[in-house]
Amino acid sequence: MKVWIDQDLCTGDGLCEEICPDVFTLLDDGLAYVKDDGKVMNDPGGAAGMVIVPANLEDAVVEASEECPGECIFVEREG
Numbered sequence: 307m308k309v310w311i312d313q314d315l316c317t318g319d320g321l322c323e324e325i326c327p328d329v330f331t332l333l334d335d336g337l338a339y340v341k342d343d344g345k346v347m348n349d350p351g352g353a354a355g356m357v358i359v360p361a362n363l364e365d366a367v368v369e370a371s372e373e374c375p376g377e378c379i380f381v382e383r384e385g
Contacts, residue, residue, distance in 0.1 A: 307358070307359045307364050307367070307381060307382065307383050307384065308356050308357065308358055308359065308381070308382045308384075309329065309340055309356065309357060309359050309367050309371070309379060309380065309381050309382070310340060310347075310352065310353050310354075310355055310356040310357070310379075310380050310382075311330075311337075311338050311339060311340055311351070311352070311355070311378050311379055311380070312352060312353075312378045312380065313337045313338070313339070313351050313352060313378070314352075314378075315376045315377060315378035316337045316338050316376050316378045317375050317376035317378075318332065318336040318337055318338065319374070319375050319376065320332050320338070321370065321373050321374060321375070322338050322370040322371075322373075322374055322379060323338065325366055325369050325370040325373060326363060326366035326367055326369070326370050328341070328360075328363055328366075329341055329357070329359060329363055329366070329367055329370075330370060330379075331346055333346065333348060337351075338378070338379075339351055339355065340355055340356070340357045341357070342357040342358075353380075356382070359381075367379075367381060368381060
């Protein structure tokens, strides 16, 4: 499973970070980004910042995606 955030849709609510802080973070710009092993994918962000989700975090990432008020978290499943 892979995940990325469309910052143009992000409301900065922070629910994703609350649900799964190992994958999501809010930066000083008030927008959410995904993290890959602690490295924030904010340059350039968006689909170019897509990361592979560790298997043990997949359920939390899906929950964050479903709870996101901005509907900006995109999950791509393999096969």
